[in-house]
Amino acid sequence: MRNLYIIGARGFGREVYNLYLKCRKNLQDVECVGFLDDNENALNGYTGYPPVVSSVEDYEPKENDVFVCALGDVRYKKKYVEMMLAKGGDFISLIHPDVEIGQNTIIGRGFIARTPCSISCDISIGDFVTVMGYSVLGHDCKVDDWSHLGAYSFLGGFSVLGKSVTLHPGARILPHKTVGDGAIVGAGSVVIRNVKNSTTVLGVPAKKLDI
Numbered sequence: 001m002r003n004l005y006i007i008g009a010r011g012f013g014r015e016v017y018n019l020y021l022k023c024r025k026n027l028q029d030v031e032c033v034g035f036l037d038d039n040e041n042a043l044n045g046y047t048g049y050p051p052v053v054s055s056v057e058d059y060e061p062k063e064n065d066v067f068v069c070a071l072g073d074v075r076y077k078k079k080y081v082e083m084m085l086a087k088g089g090d091f092i093s094l095i096h097p098d099v100e101i102g103q104n105t106i107i108g109r110g111f112i113a114r115t116p117c118s119i120s121c122d123i124s125i126g127d128f129v130t131v132m133g134y135s136v137l138g139h140d141c142k143v144d145d146w147s148h149l150g151a152y153s154f155l156g157g158f159s160v161l162g163k164s165v166t167l168h169p170g171a172r173i174l175p176h177k178t179v180g181d182g183a184i185v186g187a188g189s190v191v192i193r194n195v196k197n198s199t200t201v202l203g204v205p206a207k208k209l210d211i
Contacts, residue, residue, distance in 0.1 A: 008070040009035035009042035016070035061089040074164040
């Protein structure tokens with residue numbers, strides 16, 4: 001039996017625990033035994049969850065441990081995943097059994113996918129990518145490592161997301177458009193032009209936001 005620890009015990013962590021419960025039939029050798037969070041009181045007032053057992057900084061992985069990262073901010077996701085990887089930690093994916101995945105689609109490790117969402121054919125998804133519910137990924141699109149797709153995101157065919165991209169809920173990326181590394185697309189925005197690295201865009205059509 002492998003022991004699963006969820007990194008992050010806040011709201012998204014609780015959502016990921018509920019996703020784990022939906023995935024248990026396909027993960028019969030995995031038991032979720034706790035959360036890793038620097039706030040030991042993060043679950044106070046909530047019932048039905050395993051405990052916060054440690055912070056990531058203080059936890060040393062054991063032989064049968066596996067991990068999943070439930071942090072929505074791509075910067076902190078990368079920080080704490082890399083911290084655990086440096087300790088030899090092993091990460092698994094949690095993909096809701098109702099998620100549609102087309103043929104020839106390649107998915108990296110540490111993937112989180114909630115439902116309902118549709119992942120079409122001939123897609124490339126990197127490591128530690130999160131896809132929230134009601135999202136659609138069109139054929140031949142590419143999503144690089146660490147990126148986070150909020151609920152109701154849409155990627156048109158042949159669109160590309162670079163590393164550590166954040167799509168807030170309802171973001172739309174039109175076909176053949178590229179969103180560069182570290183870029184942020186605001187909620188409800190429609191990207192009709194390529195987005196440069198480390199740029200925040202917002203609106204319909206999406207335009208650069210100076211912040």
